[in-house]
Amino acid sequence: MLVRNLFRAVIMGPPGSGKGTVSSRISESFGLQHLSSGDMLRANIKAKSELGLLMKSCIDQGQLIPDDVISRLILASLRDMEQSSWLLDGFPRTVAQAESLDGVITVDTVINLDVPFETIKERLTSRWVHLSSGRVYNVDFNPPKIPGLDDVTGEPLTQRDDDTPETVTCRLKAYETQTRPVLEYYRSKGVLATFTGTETNKIWPHVHAFLAKKIPRTQQAGGGV
Numbered sequence: 001m002l003v004r005n006l007f008r009a010v011i012m013g014p015p016g017s018g019k020g021t022v023s024s025r026i027s028e029s030f031g032l033q034h035l036s037s038g039d040m041l042r043a044n045i046k047a048k049s050e051l052g053l054l055m056k057s058c059i060d061q062g063q064l065i066p067d068d069v070i071s072r073l074i075l076a077s078l079r080d081m082e083q084s085s086w087l088l089d090g091f092p093r094t095v096a097q098a099e100s101l102d103g104v105i106t107v108d109t110v111i112n113l114d115v116p117f118e119t120i121k122e123r124l125t126s127r128w129v130h131l132s133s134g135r136v137y138n139v140d141f142n143p144p145k146i147p148g149l150d151d152v153t154g155e156p157l158t159q160r161d162d163d164t165p166e167t168v169t170c171r172l173k174a175y176e177t178q179t180r181p182v183l184e185y186y187r188s189k190g191v192l193a194t195f196t197g198t199e200t201n202k203i204w205p206h207v208h209a210f211l212a213k214k215i216p217r218t219q220q221a222g223g224g225v
């Protein structure tokens, strides 16, 4: 069945630019389902599948997973979300991935978080995550209510293996060479919206105002800025 008025968005930005943080706010305010490629990969790794081991070695070295592997995984999940409005976080990350996504669906908008690399390096080394939900914390910016524990489940938080200074440098290089061209790809299609800044709390009201105009009112979950 064809469902009308669905809204499909992608959020892009360098590692640590705040994609996960802004995605949670978008989901809460606008009711979009959030699908993060990184969270999905980490769930596979946790399940200790053979594919998970291959993924772990790529991620721990700050390199991208091969296009065919990640595209298959994401496109299969999107098939299960056919009836929903969604927000893709971390995919596509190469032009080949963007083309494979275009082969199945046209995205309505691409939100690009443009945050300087110097800001990012500091953030990632003080990030703590709740692996199974993808909730992210930062010891300075948004600390958990009880140090070391997830606010919702009370389970222990961990640090990501790829948040070491050396791996962060590799991830930023991969972004520069492989992901930056995707911005041009979407710019040429007229769907790219860039938000520049060094603080999520200052970027967020602009993202909110932009989406409030784009997303049909009937779909908005009624959250504020």
Ligand code: G5P
Pocket: 013, 014, 015, 016, 017, 018, 019, 020, 021, 022, 037, 038, 039, 041, 058, 059, 062, 063, 064, 065, 066, 070, 089, 090, 091, 092, 093, 094, 097, 123, 124, 126, 127, 128, 136, 137, 138, 140, 141, 142, 162, 171, 198, 199, 200, 201
């Ligand atoms: P991921 O998991 O997609 P990245 O590297 O793209 O990883 P990451 O690290 O998840 O991105 P983010 O989601 O952009 O960062 O940022 P975030 O988690 O919201 O915020 C980062 C930290 O900063 C948090 O602690 C947050 O609390 C804090 N923070 C946010 N805003 C502020 C602020 O204003 N001030 C301060 N002080 N702090 C703030 O991908 C991981 C790996 O998986 C593979 C790759 O190997 C990749 O490296 N992968 C893929 N490979 C191929 N193709 C794909 N499509 C792939 N997708 C994933």
Ligand code: MG
Pocket: 019, 020, 036, 038
């Ligand atoms: Mg993330």
